[in-house]
Amino acid sequence: MSSEPTVPATALFAAIDIGGTKIAGALVDDDGRLLHRLQLPTPAREPGAAVLAVVHRVLDQLAGTADWAAVTAVGIGSAGPVDLAGGTVSPINIPGWRGFPLVAEVAAHPAVAALPVHLAGDGVAMAAAEHWQGAARGADNALCLVVSTGVGAGLVLDGAVRPGPSGNAGHLGHITVELDGEPCPCGSRGCLEGLASGPAIARRAIAEGWRPAGEDRTARAVAASAAAGDPVALASFDRAAQALAAGIAATAALVDLGRVVIGGGVATAGDVLFAPLARHLDRYAALSYVRGLDVRRAELGTDAGLIGAAALCR
Secondary structure, eight states, X not given: OXXXXXXXXXXXXXXXXXXXXXXXXXXXXXXXXEEEEEEXXXXXXXXXXHHHHHHHHHHHHHHTSGGGGGEEEEEEEESSOEEXXXXXXXXXXXXXXXXXXXXXXXXXXXXXXXXXXXXXEHHHHHHHHHHHHXXXXXXXXXXXXXXXXXXXXXEEETTEEOOOXXXXXXXXXXXXXXXXXXXXXXXXXXXXXXXXXXXXXXXXXXXXXXXOSSSOOSHHHHHHHHHTTOHHHHHHHHHHHHHHHHHHHHHHHHHOOSEEEEESGGGGGTHHHHHHHHHHXXXXXXXXXXXXXXXXXXXXXXXXXXXXXXXXXX
């Protein structure tokens, strides 16, 4: 855990970011600055109680800091789908959590006590963060995507983040972009996440004959090979970019977007992803009012989920 100096006695928010790979936590001030940041791996294939135990470990460590006394609320950004009305989550990449009462379980932590607990999907949290402090600042209508272990997204419409009644508005990873595509764990077929997520990029590259130089078989290694000119790695990223372009163009046509912000681990591939994305968007975003979308790279990096969780509390 980081050891930043104690901040002035102003209100702080406790932020938790839950994904299929890691669970992160921090205290966040009203300017979006992170204090006492920590991160633990998600035991995604273990029973739900094991995943909750990691969330509680994160809360334990945050509550053990001197600054915890200034915390006024807890914000949680979680992989989804989520159910705001029930305070539950059912992350596709965490099978042990189905209809899991995350808000109630966090509220029951001894340190949380009477603090309000706010929940959002990770894509909505990222959108809230980038709209508050990042690449979506000043945008009235924007789509913010997290392309990582999964693909999440959130919408900014008429100048505000719009999660929808259930909290899942903009859940782009589970729209169908390939009509007869592979079955998805969500129950549908041909989902964007199954083509454009980090694991999907790596699976496709390996199936087509790509072999890593070492033991790393992740999308990060595929990106390195693509940057070096490996044709199989380049093709895998091109396919992911095509799927993303189809989903982005469809969303832009539906809600009349002006800006698109893309973050998450896959986006760190840089031009390996963004160059083919621009090319495919030029084909798919053909209607006059969606041509020339303002596509930007997210500015907040791996902290977006935490900053967004704090933004829920503001």
